[in-house]
Amino acid sequence: MKKQFTALFAMLTIAIFSTAFAGGHNVDKLLMEVQIPENTIELPEGYVPTVMITGANRGIGFEFVKVYLARDYNVIATARSPGKADALNALAAENENLTVVQLDVTDFPRVDALAAELQGQPIDILINNAGISGDVRGQMFGNIDYDEFRKVLDVNVIAPTKIAESFYQNLLDSQLKKLVVVSSSEGSIAGISSPRTMVYRTSKAAVNMMYTNLAVQLKRKGITVAMVNPGLTDTDFVAGLPKKMLRPADVAAEDMARNIDNTWVENTGTFWNYDGRALPW
Ligand SMILES: NC(=O)c1ccc[n+]([C@@H]2O[C@H](COP(=O)([O-])OP(=O)(O)OC[C@H]3O[C@@H](n4cnc5c(N)ncnc54)[C@H](OP(=O)(O)O)[C@@H]3O)[C@@H](O)[C@H]2O)c1
Numbered sequence: 641m642k643k644q645f646t647a648l649f650a651m652l653t654i655a656i657f658s659t660a661f662a663g664g665h666n667v668d669k670l671l672m673e674v675q676i677p678e679n680t681i682e683l684p685e686g687y688v689p690t691v692m693i694t695g696a697n698r699g700i701g702f703e704f705v706k707v708y709l710a711r712d713y714n715v716i717a718t719a720r721s722p723g724k725a726d727a728l729n730a731l732a733a734e735n736e737n738l739t740v741v742q743l744d745v746t747d748f749p750r751v752d753a754l755a756a757e758l759q760g761q762p763i764d765i766l767i768n769n770a771g772i773s774g775d776v777r778g779q780m781f782g783n784i785d786y787d788e789f790r791k792v793l794d795v796n797v798i799a800p801t802k803i804a805e806s807f808y809q810n811l812l813d814s815q816l817k818k819l820v821v822v823s824s825s826e827g828s829i830a831g832i833s834s835p836r837t838m839v840y841r842t843s844k845a846a847v848n849m850m851y852t853n854l855a856v857q858l859k860r861k862g863i864t865v866a867m868v869n870p871g872l873t874d875t876d877f878v879a880g881l882p883k884k885m886l887r888p889a890d891v892a893a894e895d896m897a898r899n900i901d902n903t904w905v906e907n908t909g910t911f912w913n914y915d916g917r918a919l920p921w
Contacts, residue, residue: 667831671917677906683815690714690814692763694745694803695770697725699875700822703893704767709735716763718743745770745799755806762814765900766807768800768821773877779839789839796843801850811863819858820900821851823867823911830920848911848921855909864908868896871914
């Protein structure tokens, strides 16, 4: 009986996830062209840009690490539990320009301590990738799990805001000055055609609002802001979804790195879809 219940529950969860993330979303029809200006930033001779990526031990964050190592960047990869980040540690053993540092993005004293450790270190690209979906069972009206809601907001909205503030000087000290958050098309209000994963969606819409404000405020400092959508990607985040619905994580990271390449002062604040077009708010 218990086994049957567990199997039923597992099926139900997959069904909720599938409905949650697949189809019924209007954004595809609403994508817009993005103007991409000429790159006018010339890096000084011998300058090696640095990228910092949060949640880099697995999934999309780990693929971002590989993308920027292949470009010979210095990579600062943060992980909540570096002791368990085997794949990342193995990569660091082979690459002297990869540094693994401990960071739970919701631990503000640790965020401040890391910013102090990295004082004077330019960060050219700061990618706020760490994110959670929250338990999908507590995300429909009438059954909202408020503890879970707060947790999702902490990780997906408040942490990327705090990290932007804490590493602001590192961005200013760099050449490229790009501030990025991995958002989601699920955060597009215009794209809503059916209610689902309300908590997660709200968190991504909220971080878009915050980062759009940052784009406007920081433009005069030469800092550019990108919100990037990987599309439905094959990671633990959507475990259980049929593989044919999912994009490979390495492809998603490459696509978003291209979006970041194409982010300049003129188009700062773009909500990039992985295919190079802009998502509607
Ligand atoms: N996969 C998709 O289809 C999809 C679609 C749209 C957007 N996204 C976004 O893409 C980003 C990456 O997702 P993913 O697919 O790579 O998910 P994932 O495989 O579940 O990886 C999530 C990463 O975030 C880290 N993380 C979670 N909470 C953290 C915290 N409090 N402090 C530090 N790190 C934390 C995890 O660390 P631990 O290993 O320690 O848990 C892990 O490294 C997320 O922002 C997600 O919203 C994903």
